[in-house]
Amino acid sequence: MQEPRFKFEQRRLANRKSKHASPLTLRNVEKTVLRCKFGATELTAMRRLFVVIVSVLFCASSLPAQTVVSLSSGGTAYVKANGLVPSAVVFLHDRYGLDAWTRSLCDSLAREGFCMLAVDLYRGKVPEDFMEAHEIERALPDAQVRADIDAAFSYLAKNFPMIKKTAIVGLGMGGGYALETALRRRDISAVGITYAPIVESEELVQKITAPLFGSFAGSDIGIDSARVVKFRERLKTLGRTADVKIYPSLKHDFMRPSRENFSDTFNGAAASDAWRRLIQFLSTFLNS
Amino acid sequence: MKTSLSLFLALGLFATTLDAKPASKTVSRTVTYKSGGEDVSAYLAMPEAKGKYPAVIMIHEWWGLNDWVKQMADALAAEGYVVLAVDLYRSKVATSPQDAQALMNGTPKDRVATDLKSAYAYLETLEEAKGQKVGSVGWCMGGSYSLLAARELGEKISASVICYGRVSQDKAELSSVKASVLGIFGGKDRGIPVEGVQAFEKELKAAGRDVELKIYENAGHAFMNPNNKAGYIEADAKDAWARTLAFFKKTLKG
Numbered sequence: 208m209q210e211p212r213f214k215f216e217q218r219r220l221a222n223r224k225s226k227h228a229s230p231l232t233l234r235n236v237e238k239t240v241l242r243c244k245f246g247a248t249e250l251t252a253m254r255r256l257f258v259v260i261v262s263v264l265f266c267a268s269s270l271p272a273q274t275v276v277s278l279s280s281g282g283t284a285y286v287k288a289n290g291l292v293p294s295a296v297v298f299l300h301d302r303y304g305l306d307a308w309t310r311s312l313c314d315s316l317a318r319e320g321f322c323m324l325a326v327d328l329y330r331g332k333v334p335e336d337f338m339e340a341h342e343i344e345r346a347l348p349d350a351q352v353r354a355d356i357d358a359a360f361s362y363l364a365k366n367f368p369m370i371k372k373t374a375i376v377g378l379g380m381g382g383g384y385a386l387e388t389a390l391r392r393r394d395i396s397a398v399g400i401t402y403a404p405i406v407e408s409e410e411l412v413q414k415i416t417a418p419l420f421g422s423f424a425g426s427d428i429g430i431d432s433a434r435v436v437k438f439r440e441r442l443k444t445l446g447r448t449a450d451v452k453i454y455p456s457l458k459h460d461f462m463r464p465s466r467e468n469f470s471d472t473f474n475g476a477a478a479s480d481a482w483r484r485l486i487q488f489l490s491t492f493l494n495s
Numbered sequence: 496m497k498t499s500l501s502l503f504l505a506l507g508l509f510a511t512t513l514d515a516k517p518a519s520k521t522v523s524r525t526v527t528y529k530s531g532g533e534d535v536s537a538y539l540a541m542p543e544a545k546g547k548y549p550a551v552i553m554i555h556e557w558w559g560l561n562d563w564v565k566q567m568a569d570a571l572a573a574e575g576y577v578v579l580a581v582d583l584y585r586s587k588v589a590t591s592p593q594d595a596q597a598l599m600n601g602t603p604k605d606r607v608a609t610d611l612k613s614a615y616a617y618l619e620t621l622e623e624a625k626g627q628k629v630g631s632v633g634w635c636m637g638g639s640y641s642l643l644a645a646r647e648l649g650e651k652i653s654a655s656v657i658c659y660g661r662v663s664q665d666k667a668e669l670s671s672v673k674a675s676v677l678g679i680f681g682g683k684d685r686g687i688p689v690e691g692v693q694a695f696e697k698e699l700k701a702a703g704r705d706v707e708l709k710i711y712e713n714a715g716h717a718f719m720n721p722n723n724k725a726g727y728i729e730a731d732a733k734d735a736w737a738r739t740l741a742f743f744k745k746t747l748k749g
Contacts (some may be wrong), residue, residue, distance in 0.1 A: 302600065339685050341596055342716045345557070345636050346686030350665030379600055388603075404603045408531060411605050428587060428594045429601025459597035470593070 213486055214319050276366075280351075280358035282330050287313050288322040288367070294396075294493035295322040295373045297359050297388075299381025301460070302344040303469060304333040309378075312482075313380040319486050321493065322367055326359045326402075328337075328352055328381070336468040344380055356388050372396040372493045376420075376485070378462065379403055390414045397492040399485055402427055402459050405438045412441050416449035420488040422462075422481040424472075450488055454481070518573040519544060523565070526579075528620075530613035531606065537614065538565050538580040540572035541623055549747035550624040552614045552652075553580040554633030554640045556720065557599040559588035563722055568590050571632075574740055576747070577624040583607055583615050583640070599636050609643045615651055628747040630674070632739060635717055645674040659684055659716055662695035666733035669698050675705040677742040679735045681714035695700035705746075709738055 248339035276286050285305060296316055300309045301446065305327040313323040328347060334340035356375075363370055374397035377385035381402020390411060399420035406412055419442065423435045432453050437450040456478040460470040462478040523540040524738060538560060541548060555564045560582040568580040581601055589595035611631075618624045631652055635643035638660020645655040650673040658679045663669055676699055680692050689710060699706045711731040717723040719732040 299601075302596070337592060337596070341557070341592070341599075342684060342686035344686070345599065345639060346661050346684070346691075346693070348661065348663055349670055350663060383600070383604070402601075404601050406605050407603045408605045408609065427597055427601060428589065429597035429599065431585075431601075459593075459600065472593075485747070 213483070215315075223343045235256065239242030276362065278326075278355060278362055280354040280360035282351075282355035282358060283327045284355075284359055284362065285310055285313060285325040285327065286323065287317040287325075289320070291319050291367075291369050292320050292322050293369055293371045294320070294489075295324060295363050295367060295370045295376045296489060296493075297356065297363070297373060297385075298323055298325040299356070299375070299384050300328065301377075301379035301381055301463065302334075302340045303463070304329045304340070304343075305338060306333050308464065315482075316486070319490065321489060322363070322370060324359050324363060326355050328357075328384070330357060337470075340469070352384055353388075356384065357392075360392070360394065364434055369420070374399060374493055376489075377401070377403060379460065386415075389417050389419075397489060399488065401462060401481060401485075402430060404430065405435060407434065407438070409411070409441075412438065413445060415442065418488070419451070420485060421449070421451040422484070423453045424457040424459055425453050426457060426459050427459045429459060448492075450484065452481070452484065507615050519575065521569050521572040523569060523572070526617070528613060528617040531609040535582065535610060535613065536586065537582055537617070538568055539578070540565075540568040541577040542572060542575055542579070546623065547625075547627055548575055548577045548623055549628045549630065549743070550577040550579065550618045550621075551743065551747070552611065552618070552629065552631045552641075552644055553578055554631065554637030554644070555580065555583065556633075556635040556637055556717070557589070557595040559584040559595070559598060563720060570736075571740075571743075574743075575742065577618065577621060577627075579607075579614050579618055579737065581610055583610055586639040591641045607640055608643060608647050611640065611647055615644075617646055630656070630743055630747050632656040632658070632743075633660060634658040634719060635660060642672070642676075645676070647671075647673045649673050654743055656742060658719060658735065658739075659687065662687065662692060664694040664698055666698060666702075669695075669702060672699065672702070672704060675707075675742075677707045677739065678709070679719075679738065680708070680710045681716055681718050681731075682710050682712040683715040685716065707738075707742060709735065711735070 257259055271443055274286055276284055277283055305325055313325045317323045330341055345387050359362055375385045375388050376399035378401045382400035385398055389395050395417045397418045401422045402424050425432050442449040457474050458472040458479055460472045461474045463470050465471040465473040520543040521540050522543050525536050526539045527536045528533050529717045553568050564580050568578040572578045584598050589598050631641040631644040638657040641655050649671050652674040655674040656677045696706045696708050703728050714728050714731045715726045717726050718728045719735055721727050
């Protein structure tokens, strides 16, 4: 069998192996460890104490694990972290806002061991149809976006001092902002963009120093594949690290599950390939 | 009958003379020029009569440089302007909102800034527009870029019309704007709150700019485009266009 590459695969394997052993529950631990050493009265007292300690630990660890936090810019962000990890990802949603699907992507990356912070660029608005998404997107003030993203980095520095490396990742509209951020901030260890606008002027391409991940749709009317190929070649010529893949004959938004009144260009095979590549990329450049 | 007809004719003549310059015949063509090393094309419209005219850079909506934008360029040219309707999408025109959105999303912002500067440079090469004042106008995405033109080109842009486009409340961003600004917005726009527009006005005024705002209370997004069947409001669209013409007359011809 192939070695598991991702943490979720490793977990699945571990779960499968442990099926026949006795489950690791509070009761079993008591049975095997405690019962052999103590009498019944001490055991009841210890059991109570144990339960209290476990609940306190559980509460303490779950508090910062998944929550919506306020940023110093006046915006908010969705934070998800499984434990005290050394690397973080600032995640920027596409034009449909920070919705349940976007949060689920963050949860997935959190399971891979990254501290996730998804900035709510729409500041609480989740569009209810395609046109509302358009109206909000085309009106989003650039300075506010920059302030919210910068505040996200400040939040990480203040609340997760153990973090050593941070990547910025975005889809569609968010990918454009992710690349812009990577051009103006020096503290970014990796940048990931998915069907997002690239930069074309030589001056800006040269400014991309962080390893870059990109997934593009071959039939995206707005992002010309030939230009993406040129972009990839220029990065290569400059000696930059880049994993840029174009998925042939797909359209913009191919990662987002199709939904009435929204996008309908989802492609499962490409979406899962792009997602696996992203996890691999982040693991390589954040955890090395 | 005869008297009423002559009265009607006289009134007609009077109405025409009220406009300083009656709408004139126009000529138009597709032109090509360099922008950031690439050949780009644009739609150029101007009065048929030879002369010097102020110029306007016109910027399309998320659909691209389509027939409606070209009609608007012709209509503005008829009022005595050299109008250059740029094509930020390199000849691509969307007919579905999905494609329009993908085009809008995919267009590199640095390329847009380069295109706008190149459009100005091209206008300067035209005998009809050389040395004349230059303005900018755009709708929706183009409205945002009309403001970007004013930011990127500074004092070279004398007047900027933003029809329901992204505005800014950032002092630093607005500091390079030297143009007079006309902002046209819909009160029911789901993306641009009225307070945001007012804050924009306040910042520009604090910087000493002339700002004129018109918010059409019952209008939503894209109310000036008759192809927007759900949202077009004829009366507001006509009023907004009349304001645009009056504004350009004051700022570019005054």
